[in-house]
Amino acid sequence: MRLTAKFALSFIIILLLSGVVYIGFENQRAELIDREQDRLDQRTTLVATELNNEIQMRVSLTQAAAGDPRIRGENVDNKRVVLDQLRREAGFEKIQLLDQDREIELQRGSLTSTLPDDIEAHTNVEHQFTPVERQVEISEPIELADGNHVLLITIPIYEDTSLEGFVRGVVSLDDGSELLAPLLDLQNGQEERTVTVTSRAGETVYQQPSQIDDPVVSTAHVLTTGWTVQFTRDRADIVAETRETALFQAGGVTIVVLTLVLFAVWIYRDNIRQIQRLETGFEAFTQGDYTYELTLDGGTEWRQISSSFNTLGETLTQRTKALEHERDTFSSLFTNIRDAAAEIQYDGETVKIVAVNDEFEKAFATAADAVRGKSLFSVIPGEPTAEERSLIKNAMAGRETDRIAVERETPLGNRTCFVHVVTVNPCEPTTEGVSTGYVFYADVTDRFEQQKQIQILNRVLRHDLRTGSNIIAGNADLLLERLQKRDAPANERAYVRTIKTRAAEIESLSERTQQLKSVLETDTLPSEPINVVPLLVTEAEKAESMNDSAKVVRELPEEAIVYGSSQLSVVFEHLIDNAITHNDQEEPTVTIRTVEEVTGELSIEFVDNGPPIPETEKRLHVGDEDITQLTHSNGVGFWVVETILNRHRGALSFDTPDHRGNIVRITLNRGPGEPDRDATKERSQISTI
CATH class of the missing domain: 3.30.450.20 (PAS domain)
Structure with missing residues (x-):
C-alpha cells in the first residue's frame, strides 16, 4: 500500500475513533499526572542510556586505536594517521598519545585552553593497569582555565603483556557538544523544565535551569561515568494541560481532523522529500559514485540514517580502493x-x-x-x-x-x-x-632431468666409493700380513693401518651420504611427541659396544619429551660417534645431559674430552662462514645432523669449556609452534641412568 493511501485510511479511522477519544477523555484525565511521571522516567532513562552509549562508543573506538599495531610502532606518521582517524570517528576535541609514565608523546587537535597540571587526580580508576584487567580510565569533569569543561577517556596500550603507553581522548562538555546532544530532547517544550547532569563527585556537568515551584522530578544514572541525569517539570503545567483539554473538548473532533490534515501535509512534504533524497543517494551508489554525501533533515532517525548512509559510502570507497590495489597487484603478478x-x-x-x-x-x-x-x-x-x-x-x-x-x-x-x-x-x-x-x-622439464642425473650420479658414486674402499681395505690387509711375516718396522705397519682406517672412513662416507640423501628427498618429517631418552640410551650402548676403550656417561632424566621423529636417532648416533672417533685420549669419554630452556625447549649436550673442534668447522655449521674450496667441512656427519635438525626446527651450537674438550648442543622444540631461542637457560634436575 502506498504511503498516500495509508494517510487516507488513517484519516478515516481517526475520524471514527475521535468520538470514542472524546468520551474516554474524562476517565483518563485522573491518570495524566501518573502517566506523565512514567513518561518523564522513561525519557530520562532513555537519555541516560544514550549518554552512556555515546561514552561507550568513544571508549570502544579508543580501545580499537590502542590495539592498532601502528600505534605501537616507531613510525610517527602511522601514529598520526591512527590518532586523526580516532579523532574524526569519536568526535574528540583532542587526542594524546602518552608513554608509560603518562608523558605526552604525540597529540592531535586543540582546545580553547590547556589541561590543568593535576589532570591525573581526576581519574575514577584508583589502581594500576594490569595485563589481565586492562582498565579504562574515565575522568571526572575537568574545568579548563577558560571555564569550559572536558571529559578524559584513557586506554592503555599493551604489547602482549607489556604496558607500552596510553591513548587519551578529550571530549568537550560545553553547550553544543556532540556528547550532550541527547539532552536537547529533554529541553524541548514550552513548559518550564530543568535538566541537570551531575558527576559522581557532585560537580555539575550540564544544567539548563528554570524557575519551578512545584516540581515533578525524574532521575536516571549513566552507568559508564556514574553521572546522574535529573529532569524536572512544573506540576502546574501538567494540571493546566488538563484544564485546557477540558475547555477544548467541544471542538476535539475538529481539532483532530485539522491536526490530521496538517500532519499528513507535513509528513508528505518532509518524509516523502527525505525518501526521495535517499533514493537519489542509492541511485548514485548503483552508478559507482560512493562519494555522494546525503543530508537528511528532521528527526534523530533521519539524521542517523543520513550518518549511516555516509559511513557506508566511506566504507565502500575504501573497499573499492583496496580492491583496485589488489587488482593492480595481481595484474602485475599475473603479467610478470x-x-x-x-x-x-x-x-x-x-x-x-x-x-x-x-x-x-x-x-x-x-x-x-x-x-x-x-x-x-x-x-x-x-x-x-x-x-x-x-x-x-x-x-x-x-x-x-x-x-x-x-x-x-x-x-x-x-x-x-x-x-x-x-x-x-x-x-x-x-x-x-x-x-x-x-x-x-x-x-619443470629441466628440474626433472637434473634430479634424474643426480640420482644416477649418486648411485654410481656410492657404488664406486664402496667398491674402491673394499679393494683398498683388502689390499691393505694383504700388505699388512706380508709386513708382519717379514717383521717389518712398526712405522711401516702403521702406514698400512692408516690406509685401512681411511678406507673404512670412505665406506662410512658412502653410508652417511645415503643418509643425507634420504633426508633431503623427504619433503617433511613426521613430527609427534616422543621420548628421546630411550633413543639416547640405545645409541650410547651401541657406541660403547663398538669401541671398547670408549665411555659414554648418561646424565639423563627418566623422560624427555620433544616434538620430533625417529630420525633423531641418526643425529644422536653421529654426535656420539664423532666425539669418540676424533678423540685422541686413551679413554675417550662422552657425557650426555639435558638442559631445560625457559622457552619450553629441550637442549641435549654432548660433552667430550677430545681435542677442540676447529673454529672453521664450527662457523660453517652455525652459518657464520660460507662454504668454499678452502673452507669446508671434514665429512658429512655434521651436515646430516644439521639437515635433520632443520627439518625439526631445531638448532645446533658449539661451546668450548675452560678445560679440554667440546660441548656440542642441539636444541629441540617441545611443541609444533616456533621457538624463541633468545631466552636464557635454566638447568633441570637430572638423575643418572
Whole structure:
C-alpha cells in the first residue's frame, strides 16, 4: 500500500475513533499526572542510556586505536594517521598519545585552553593497569582555565603483556557538544523544565535551569561515568494541560481532523522529500559514485540514517580502493610471473580463456588476442588427460586440489609441466553461473632431468666409493700380513693401518651420504611427541659396544619429551660417534645431559674430552662462514645432523669449556609452534641412568 493511501485510511479511522477519544477523555484525565511521571522516567532513562552509549562508543573506538599495531610502532606518521582517524570517528576535541609514565608523546587537535597540571587526580580508576584487567580510565569533569569543561577517556596500550603507553581522548562538555546532544530532547517544550547532569563527585556537568515551584522530578544514572541525569517539570503545567483539554473538548473532533490534515501535509512534504533524497543517494551508489554525501533533515532517525548512509559510502570507497590495489597487484603478478598463466572461465563444460600472460604466449607459440574467448584445450597442443580435466573441474567448484604433472608439446619440444589452478569465484557446475580463476603451467622439464642425473650420479658414486674402499681395505690387509711375516718396522705397519682406517672412513662416507640423501628427498618429517631418552640410551650402548676403550656417561632424566621423529636417532648416533672417533685420549669419554630452556625447549649436550673442534668447522655449521674450496667441512656427519635438525626446527651450537674438550648442543622444540631461542637457560634436575 502506498504511503498516500495509508494517510487516507488513517484519516478515516481517526475520524471514527475521535468520538470514542472524546468520551474516554474524562476517565483518563485522573491518570495524566501518573502517566506523565512514567513518561518523564522513561525519557530520562532513555537519555541516560544514550549518554552512556555515546561514552561507550568513544571508549570502544579508543580501545580499537590502542590495539592498532601502528600505534605501537616507531613510525610517527602511522601514529598520526591512527590518532586523526580516532579523532574524526569519536568526535574528540583532542587526542594524546602518552608513554608509560603518562608523558605526552604525540597529540592531535586543540582546545580553547590547556589541561590543568593535576589532570591525573581526576581519574575514577584508583589502581594500576594490569595485563589481565586492562582498565579504562574515565575522568571526572575537568574545568579548563577558560571555564569550559572536558571529559578524559584513557586506554592503555599493551604489547602482549607489556604496558607500552596510553591513548587519551578529550571530549568537550560545553553547550553544543556532540556528547550532550541527547539532552536537547529533554529541553524541548514550552513548559518550564530543568535538566541537570551531575558527576559522581557532585560537580555539575550540564544544567539548563528554570524557575519551578512545584516540581515533578525524574532521575536516571549513566552507568559508564556514574553521572546522574535529573529532569524536572512544573506540576502546574501538567494540571493546566488538563484544564485546557477540558475547555477544548467541544471542538476535539475538529481539532483532530485539522491536526490530521496538517500532519499528513507535513509528513508528505518532509518524509516523502527525505525518501526521495535517499533514493537519489542509492541511485548514485548503483552508478559507482560512493562519494555522494546525503543530508537528511528532521528527526534523530533521519539524521542517523543520513550518518549511516555516509559511513557506508566511506566504507565502500575504501573497499573499492583496496580492491583496485589488489587488482593492480595481481595484474602485475599475473603479467610478470615466469610461468605460463591464463585467466579462465568455466561453466561446467567449457574452459574459456579470458587473458594470458607473455610466458603463455612464448610457451605455446600463440598471441593473447588470438586465444581470447577460445577453449583452453583447443589452444594448448595435445589432448588433456582425465586427471587434468578433473583438476580444473574440482578447483573451479571451490574444492581443495593439488598440482599435477602433465606432458605438453611446445616449440621447445615435449615438456613436463606442473599444472595448478587458483579459483577466484568458485561455482558448482550444477548451479547456474560461471566460475573464474587462473591456471598456471610451470615448466619443470629441466628440474626433472637434473634430479634424474643426480640420482644416477649418486648411485654410481656410492657404488664406486664402496667398491674402491673394499679393494683398498683388502689390499691393505694383504700388505699388512706380508709386513708382519717379514717383521717389518712398526712405522711401516702403521702406514698400512692408516690406509685401512681411511678406507673404512670412505665406506662410512658412502653410508652417511645415503643418509643425507634420504633426508633431503623427504619433503617433511613426521613430527609427534616422543621420548628421546630411550633413543639416547640405545645409541650410547651401541657406541660403547663398538669401541671398547670408549665411555659414554648418561646424565639423563627418566623422560624427555620433544616434538620430533625417529630420525633423531641418526643425529644422536653421529654426535656420539664423532666425539669418540676424533678423540685422541686413551679413554675417550662422552657425557650426555639435558638442559631445560625457559622457552619450553629441550637442549641435549654432548660433552667430550677430545681435542677442540676447529673454529672453521664450527662457523660453517652455525652459518657464520660460507662454504668454499678452502673452507669446508671434514665429512658429512655434521651436515646430516644439521639437515635433520632443520627439518625439526631445531638448532645446533658449539661451546668450548675452560678445560679440554667440546660441548656440542642441539636444541629441540617441545611443541609444533616456533621457538624463541633468545631466552636464557635454566638447568633441570637430572638423575643418572
